[in-house]
Amino acid sequence: MVSSYEILRKEPAETVRRYIRSGGYASHTAGLGKDLLQANLAIMPEEFALDFMRFCQRNPKPCPLIGVSDTGNPLMFTLGHHIDIRTDVPAYNIYRNGLLSSTVADLTSLWSDTLVAFAIGCSFTFEHALIEAGIDLWHISNNTTVPMFRTSLNTVPAGCFQGPMVVSMRMIPDQRVSKASEISARYPLAHGSPVHIGDPALIGIDDINAPDWGDPVPIQAGHTPVFWACGVTPQAVIQDAALPICITHKPGHMLITDIPNDAENPIIATTTM
Known part of the structure; x- marks a missing residue:
């Protein structure tokens, strides 16, 4: 093994x-x-x-x-x-x-x-580029699963498939948020740029310490929560x-x-x- x-x-x-x-x-x-x-x-x-x-x-x-x-x-x-x-x-x-x-x-x-x-x-695809740019990702450094949350952001329905968008979250140093956004935007096939930066309540996340999937990460001073669209979204709509x-x-x-x-x-x- x-x-x-x-x-x-x-x-x-x-x-x-x-x-x-x-x-x-x-x-x-x-x-x-x-x-x-x-x-x-x-x-x-x-x-x-x-x-x-x-x-x-x-x-x-x-x-x-x-x-x-x-x-x-x-x-x-x-x-x-x-x-x-x-x-x-x-x-x-x-x-x-x-x-x-x-x-x-x-x-x-x-x-x-x-x-x-x-x-x-x-x-996960663009995370290598973030790390190479010197942006530490806590879940990788600590061998855990990135936190993921259901949101109040709606998807566009098709047939029986409809429901909320799921996002993944990474705590990014305040001074590197714009760089993280710029880097991830280069990878549209890996969700591209963030869908939300900052206050999680604005996208319907009540408790940032209680992800719907994955593991919680420390809420560090001098860091901003950054949210990317997540491919777990189909699991949410499939359940519905x-x-x-x-x-x-x-x-x-x-x-x-x-x-x-x-x-x-x-x-x-x-x-x-």
């Missing part, structure tokens, strides 16, 4: 996926896969897939779509070398009729030829849609792709099978 997060931070994406696939790593992926896109995940029956694609198109900040599987095919060949969506994510949440029923490490027994998988950009079955990543546990951070259009990228 590979338990050292620090060791895997130095490994290429395919090596990290191999450990995940073998059951050797089952924790969060923040800080892994340097310079590569990470992806949130939503898997659902084909009958709902077109409406969900519309939902992503109408809500590009929380749901920047970077890959879609063929119906029934678990190989995400546009996103990397031998990526199998059934095994290459550290943990999956299984929803039935809108309720979380279980969390598993492997989807092989659940997969069917009616399912479609969607990969959605993740803010009450699909008979839907599978997502466990928040913080992403798919690491082989697509460079600066790829202009990864959804049509080609890779070696």
Whole structure:
């Protein structure tokens, strides 16, 4: 069992996926896969897939779509070398009729030829650039999962998919907030620039110390809370849609792709099978 997060931070994406696939790593992926896109995940029956694609198109900040599987095919060949969506994510949440029923490490027994998988950009992607610019991120330095919150910001509905935007929060030194915004804006496929800076109450967050997903971070003097749109948003709307079955990543546990951070259009990228 590979338990050292620090060791895997130095490994290429395919090596990290191999450990995940073998059951050797089952924790969060923040800080892994340097310079590569990470992806949130939503898997659902084909009958709902077109409406969900519309939902992503109408809500590009929380749901920047970077890959879609063929119906029934678990190989995400546009996103990397031998990526199998059934095994290459550290943990999956299984929803039935809108309720979380279980969390598993492997989807092989659940997969069917009616399912479609969607990969959605993740803010973990731009965190490497923030760190390289000298902006410390507490959750990475302390090996925890970034805090995520439901907000009062509404998404644009499509079919049965509607509901609040989810955001991720990072405490940024006051004097580096504008730089963090500038850097993240370079990564539109990883949610881009922040959706809110400052008072969390203005976007419907009552208690900054009680995230809906992830782990709380210290509220440090001289720091400002900065909020980015988050790819956990589909989990919130999927719960409201009450699909008979839907599978997502466990928040913080992403798919690491082989697509460079600066790829202009990864959804049509080609890779070696």
